[in-house]
Amino acid sequence: MSRFLLRRSAAALLLLLLVLTVTFFLVHLAPGDPLGQAEDAHVTAAQKAHLKEIYGLDRPLPVQYLAWLQAVVLHGDWGISFVDQRSVATMIAEALGPTLLLALAALAVQYGLGLLLGVAAARRPGTTADHLIRLVSLLVYSQPLFWLGLMAILLFSLTFPILPASHMRSVGAADLQTLPRLADLGRHLLLPALVLGLHGAAGTARFVRGSLLEILNKEYVTTARAKGLSERRVVWVHGVRNALLPLIQVFALSLSGLLSGALVTEVVFSWPGLGRLTFDAVLDRDYPVVLATTALSAVLVVAGNLLADLLQGWADPRLRDA
């Protein structure tokens, strides 16, 4: 087990390094540079050269790469944002909270609802309920996420103005008491989390239905039924627990997709999270921020893969000794 973990960790670190290296050179070799934005009459060529010197952009690329890697690996120093002149680590830390909040709320909706609907469909295959769940989930799954968000804004913020359309807080919410402040946050969270969660729930329901159907045809389920267990126990303990295995794999592997899914949602709802931060940073060629968020997404992928293995061992005793 420890050798397995060691090997996995080494592979994970290698992958991280690879992603970071590739991203570093891609970002720097791409057309456009962080000073391109300041291309107006007020900035002279001499000033530009000076700025490049300050940020170290005048050095050869391999030297920049090694210096950057050294700072990151040895000192955990992600540098200073070119645009905001603030520590990248601080900016990431600030954006992490909103993204986690949105992602967790959406995940709860996605897996809660998706599991229920998928099980409901698989228990009665071929019935109207099954076809309805399959059809509706296919319809929702096929919607563009960003358009769904816009339509939600159109319906619930503009036509019937009951929920706020964007941002995480109302103006002046910081002065409120704790409870009203939380309620304000919840109202802002509701629309983006529901859109992201319902969209995901459609995919999860389809997946759960498929894998549970397969399980319910297995002989051990027939055995469980034959020995007189209640249908609820057969489905939820003997069926769902086994159907969870592939679902866990999918869940863990989708952790990184969360960042890109949240990116679109965050852009539509002006949610101040990591997705928006990345998006703006890429457009501004803010190299340090881009590299840091890419590193984070690579960490999420690697962590997701490790998590998948660990969770599967936990859910399936058969895999533990392997």
Place this chain on the structure above:
Amino acid sequence: MPDPRERFWRPRRSRRPWGGLLTAGVILVGAVGLAALAAPLLAPQDPNEQVDPAVAHDRPPGTVLAAVHLADGSWRLAERVVRTPAGLAIERLGRRETLAAGEVRNLTATGVADRRRFLLGSDRFGRDVLSRVLYGARVSLAVGCLAVLLAATLGVAVGSAAALGGPFVDALLMRTVDALLAFPWLFLLILLTALFRPTGWLVILFIGGTTWMGVSRLARAEILSLRQREFILAARSIGQRPLAILWHHLLPNAITPILVQSTLLLGNLILFEAALSFLGLGIGPPTPSWGNMISEGADVIATSWWVATFPGAALAVTVIAVNLLGEGLRDRLDPRTRTP
């Protein structure tokens, strides 16, 4: 107990409503494809034409404006036109103007001969949303289909090479696929497109080049299992070359699941192109693509809801159609997933 006679004249269709949905998918995909091909015939206007934007901009669906053809060759749009003895009285944005009869080319007994109909409204440049939605179908379908073609070709090539190239090639290719699957692709693709601003063909290359891994795994698995079958052994024993066996025996038999997966991938890639365009990274304006139309509409959603709503609806219907087609095909072709 089903009556055996029933099967003779009532085919299995009645017990498989997804067969009906397959038909719906085929019809819908056909309709969208036809609309895209026939866009120049169907579109009421040129998708980028801006006729008199001062009057035509941000008009709600169903607006009909009179089009006055002036002597200098330009067009002017008006909400109302009234024929007067001297010429024409027109109302533009509530303001009345009069034109002499000699100034107007398309004068009739009651007004002017031409109308501009904005069936789905107009955007802020006075362009016709319906025409842009129709032309946008071309972009979405072309990018989606070509990217899927690229992904499927790459996937089949890599999968076949891994399955037939011996253990070393297999391990090398499949570990590469594992590593590529572990990359945060969606994220990196957004990064790449944002950095390099690809246009047209490069968008297709980027999308297709990063989504072939699933197909390659499937192709490899299918070929590996087919390889054990007797007809392949027979082909080998009569001395057919490996490539000929691949082309004539393995691929034709493996094509069904690959086709199903490619169809389902197509839906995702169409969505993905639209998401990139929405973020301003895919097909850029003024070329109408559903993604960049929704992006333009998002800015004015509070005042002109139709600009974002209709291209999005077209996109949703297209992807639903493609997914119905994929699911239906899978139900029909793969007995393992058939609904009981």
